[in-house]
Amino acid sequence: MSSEDLLSSVSDVSEETEFYTPMPDGYIRGRCKYVVIVGTVMSGLGKGIFSSSLAKLLQDKGLKISPIKLEGYLNVDSGTLNPFRHGEVFVLDDGMECDMDLGTYERMLDQNLTQANFTTSGQIFTKVLEKERHGDYLGRDVQMIPHVTGEVKLRLRELAVKSGADVVFVEIGGTVGDVENAYYIEALRELAYEEGPNSVCFVALTQILEPKTLGEQKSKAAQLGIKRLMEMGVQPHIIACRAANPVTNKVRQKIAQYTNVSLERVFSMHDCESIYVIPSMLRELGYDFEVIRLLKLEQRVDLQRERKEWLKWCDFTDRLEPLEKNITIGITGKYTSLRDSYASIIHALEHSGVHLGVNVKIHWIDTTDITDENAAEILKEVDGIIVPGGFGVRGAEGKIACIKYARENRVPYLGICFGFQMAVIEFARNVCGIRDANSSEIAPGCEHAVISILPEQKGIEGLGGSMRLGGKDIEIKPDTIAWRLFGKKSTIRMRFRHRLEVDPQYIDTLTEHGLVFSGKAPKEPIMQVLELPDHPYFIGTQAHPCMTSRPLRPQEMFVRLVEAAREESKK
Numbered sequence: 022m023s024s025e026d027l028l029s030s031v032s033d034v035s036e037e038t039e040f041y042t043p044m045p046d047g048y049i050r051g052r053c054k055y056v057v058i059v060g061t062v063m064s065g066l067g068k069g070i071f072s073s074s075l076a077k078l079l080q081d082k083g084l085k086i087s088p089i090k091l092e093g094y095l096n097v098d099s100g101t102l103n104p105f106r107h108g109e110v111f112v113l114d115d116g117m118e119c120d121m122d123l124g125t126y127e128r129m130l131d132q133n134l135t136q137a138n139f140t141t142s143g144q145i146f147t148k149v150l151e152k153e154r155h156g157d158y159l160g161r162d163v164q165m166i167p168h169v170t171g172e173v174k175l176r177l178r179e180l181a182v183k184s185g186a187d188v189v190f191v192e193i194g195g196t197v198g199d200v201e202n203a204y205y206i207e208a209l210r211e212l213a214y215e216e217g218p219n220s221v222c223f224v225a226l227t228q229i230l231e232p233k234t235l236g237e238q239k240s241k242a243a244q245l246g247i248k249r250l251m252e253m254g255v256q257p258h259i260i261a262c263r264a265a266n267p268v269t270n271k272v273r274q275k276i277a278q279y280t281n282v283s284l285e286r287v288f289s290m291h292d293c294e295s296i297y298v299i300p301s302m303l304r305e306l307g308y309d310f311e312v313i314r315l316l317k318l319e320q321r322v323d324l325q326r327e328r329k330e331w332l333k334w335c336d337f338t339d340r341l342e343p344l345e346k347n348i349t350i351g352i353t354g355k356y357t358s359l360r361d362s363y364a365s366i367i368h369a370l371e372h373s374g375v376h377l378g379v380n381v382k383i384h385w386i387d388t389t390d391i392t393d394e395n396a397a398e399i400l401k402e403v404d405g406i407i408v409p410g411g412f413g414v415r416g417a418e419g420k421i422a423c424i425k426y427a428r429e430n431r432v433p434y435l436g437i438c439f440g441f442q443m444a445v446i447e448f449a450r451n452v453c454g455i456r457d458a459n460s461s462e463i464a465p466g467c468e469h470a471v472i473s474i475l476p477e478q479k480g481i482e483g484l485g486g487s488m489r490l491g492g493k494d495i496e497i498k499p500d501t502i503a504w505r506l507f508g509k510k511s512t513i514r515m516r517f518r519h520r521l522e523v524d525p526q527y528i529d530t531l532t533e534h535g536l537v538f539s540g541k542a543p544k545e546p547i548m549q550v551l552e553l554p555d556h557p558y559f560i561g562t563q564a565h566p567c568m569t570s571r572p573l574r575p576q577e578m579f580v581r582l583v584e585a586a587r588e589e590s591k592k
């Protein structure tokens with residue numbers, strides 16, 4: 022049976038057939054093409070960075086791109102994952118809590134994504150079990166193949182229809198050989214068969230080892246990893262070889278020979294100084310046109326547009342090595358040993374630094390032992406301070422001590438979510454004189470919980486699903502620092518992920534003592550931006566401004582922090 026016959030027979034579910042491939046309404050085969058990225062040998066190859074960089078090159082050429090990450094784990098979303106193990110939880114505008122790679126796609130493509138761009142095994146199985154309970158499988162025994170793989174293909178085709186994409190970029194989480202992602206790879210093998218030739222391009226990302234003791238590049242692990250993929254019925258079209266140094270021709274030839282991939286399609290993807298130069302590396306090596314040829318997209322490409330977009334991008338990357346002085350931003354945090362847990366903040370600082378021509382160095386501060394007495398000594402090297410998002414008690418008092426130091430010593434300060442809440446507590450204690458002011462998260466049952474549980478969250482049991490999540494509008498008060506920062510706009514939008522807020526009964530006391538709430542939720546008394554007028558720069562927000570910072574559009578609160586830090590460090 023040809024793939025054509027297959028697709029026509031699957032629509033008639035009443036007929037006894039071995040094929041099960043549910044199709045979304047309006048799906049036109051051949052309209053959307055797919056690029057599938059799988060990793061072999063090991064995790065941590067930077068599949069997301071690779072995939073988003075390649076996607077950007079196609080987007081620049083006028084092609085509509087929609088990425089999707091397929092996660093192997095059984096969690097329904099990333100909300101319950103510990104950022105220390107899995108990197109930061111990234112929040113999309115529609116409230117989806119997802120893998121940090123979605124942040125990479127949003128930044129690289131300068132595009133807001135939705136829950137349709139992220140799926141987990143938990144979501145896939147939940148859907149299959151719901152359908153089973155609903156009797157949708159017409160008495161059939163429900164199996165990994167075709168039902169679970171059918172659900173995966175449905176998700177991909179739904180994304181194709183909904184986004185109207187020319188190319189859907191599918192990033193399969195994990196490494197080939199994992200039990201968790203085997204059914205995803207199988208689903209994509211089936212998809213490639215059903216869609217027909219020139220519709221699905223498989224890219225295998227692999228690692229070339231370079232053991233110090235040998236001093237040369239070795240390809241065996243890569244060969245075996247790709248073989249494993251081929252055993253699963255997938256012939257890669259392109260192989261991208263991760264390595265510390267440019268991959269030698271000898272290694273590329275070996276890989277080509279063992280994998281049936283022509284030499285021109287076995288590429289090097291060696292380490293570079295910044296992830297933002299990866300698109301130009303891929304472009305110089307010719308990855309983009311190989312994909313275009315493989316998927317027969319030549320007719321849809323707009324080279325004039327590409328020239329314009331590429332100039333804009335180069336203008337950004339040309340400034341990656343700023344000449345001007347260094348400044349140091351101190352970031353307090355619980356997960357200081359794992360940079361991935363603060364990925365968006367690091368990127369937002371980088372975007373601002375490039376924009377201003379300042380080299381921003383980050384100084385990680387473990388606050389567990391910081392007190393009012395030693396804060397000055399510990400913070401003397403920093404030009405600005407960020408207290409980022411966080412949960413729980415550990416290090417909270419040390420963060421409050423850092424904020425007091427920043428407020429009193431005119432050190433530029435940006436408080437993000439938890440850092441906003443801690444700034445309110447610090448102000449309540451040390452300016453308003455409410456000595457025992459605290460947050461009900463840190464001191465449950467305390468008398469003066471200036472930060473307490475959101476009314477809308479009270480009574481919601483369990484952890485998953487009990488937070489105020491996603492993009493929300495913020496009403497900005499005229500004639501404030503925030504108002505000027507955001508170009509005098511009356512409403513802005515940022516991403517949220519929190520359970521607690523400023524208790525409205527303390528708002529008057531706080532403002533009477535000089536704290537300005539310059540941003541609030543439009544319809545409720547939820548305070549969302551705070552600032553101190555008589556300070557070089559002291560601002561906080563209940564939102565996560567880092568999540569909407571983009572290379573070519575750095576987020577305003579971060580830009581001003583870096584600028585203020587530069588000004589203050591000159592004095």
Ligand code: GLN
Pocket residue numbers: 409410411412413437438439440462518519520521522
């Ligand atoms: N723990 C705080 C809350 O739930 C802050 C959350 C955060 O920083 N993301 O409101």
